[in-house]
Amino acid sequence: MLAALVASIHDWQLAEDVLQDSVAKALVVWKKDGIPDSPMAWLITSARRRAIDHFRRHKRFNELEPELIRFIELHDTQSDMDLDAIIPDKRLELIFTCCHPALERKTQVALTLHTLGGLTTPEIAAAFLDKPTAMAQRLVRAKKKILAANIPFEIPPAHKLQERVSAVLSVLYLIFNEGYVASKGEALTRGDLSDESIRLTRIVWQLLPEECEVAGLLALMLLHDSRRDCRIDEHGQMISLEHQKRSDWDQTKIKEGVDLVKLTLAKQRVGSYQVQAAISAVHAESASWQATDWTQIHALYDVLHKLQPSGVVRVNQAVAMSYAVSIEAALTLLNEVAQDRSMQTYQPLYAARADMHHRLGNDLQATQDLQKAIEYSDNATHKQFLERRLMGISSIQ
């Protein structure tokens, strides 16, 4: 509803205000007269009338484009039951505007959650450990900028679509990851953020079914999320993929994720989300850590590295390599990655190397690497997990 209002009014703050007013009015009117046949249409019509009043008061009505005036005045001619005409689906335009590159990344995330996710400002602030007042200011500034700079409310033209879709997907993935592994603080998963990002990605996928990376990201989220409840034990301690109880994985999510991966890979427009989803699908379909098809995972990481060269990909590939090829080869790769300055505080690098040293019986080096991994981890649950591993190795010594 908000998306449709923004589309017709072009002013985000006003759209929110008039919608809120209408809801308040509805509570009074509906109590007296009963709920109308189409509550949505009632609300949006009432909100539009309020917007028109606002424009008249501010003498801006005559300056509006004639097309816009017609659109706003729809309520005079349309029957209240003609819902599609009154509330056109503008969610895609809305998400493209929320994730416009002229807005800061954090603002993109907050705006997406606020306008499409329907999270309240305090909820968003809590999710990102911000003060509610700071988050509120951020949102107000963003809405003002959209209006003042005339950030378009539209589906980007074909030559920009891919780039803009990828900006939307990064925002959605960021929200998912924030929910999946809270980057700071105590709780490891914040399920509501994961659910919300999956819901939003599903909407984008339904509206842009031909964009393979959208399907790829949705599959990736579903496959990761299928293990959500198995990643933490009853004491709130983290459990690694290797030691999770696979029978507890959510098979409905796995099936949907795997089907999506197959469907989208068949279109042969490969992208990094699709490959990551494929890797996750191999894990999801393996009966155990030992029975995992590491050769395939190793090969998929190679494809991923070609699409998106990064040290992070190499660290993950090294883990697969240590099973598919040899631990020595994997350690060589990790040591290469460690040369890169930006990777020198990357916690998973040290956790992976510790594990490999441990498997080779070099517990002294394993201990040193684990200590570094602990130092560079800023998630409390993750830290405890690494500390337990460290104790495990020390007790063997």
Added chain:
Amino acid sequence: MQYICLIYSSDAADPQPGTAEFPPFIQAYQDFTKEVSENGMLVHADALQPVSTATTITLENGKLEVTDGPFAETKETLGGYYLLECESLDAAIEQCAKIPTAQHGRIEIRPVVVWDD
């Protein structure tokens, strides 16, 4: 809608007169200016004298203070601007990406305030 496109760069990064890079750089600016005047976007444009010619004034308790230049530590300075009429920010971004200095400097795009009567 009007956007002012402020062109920032450092002297060190700009092609200097007398070098091989200079003539194509100037030619690129002429081409750009021609493009925006032909497509109807150009409202106004100016190049500025170097920042070493600048004077800054302020009134402190009503008393006029005049100083030489802006602060010396500013690495990138305003070298010129285009005032463009564009449909939306996206159109402005797309056009500004073709300003030659965007290759080594920065273009700040600011919407211009439209005053209500």
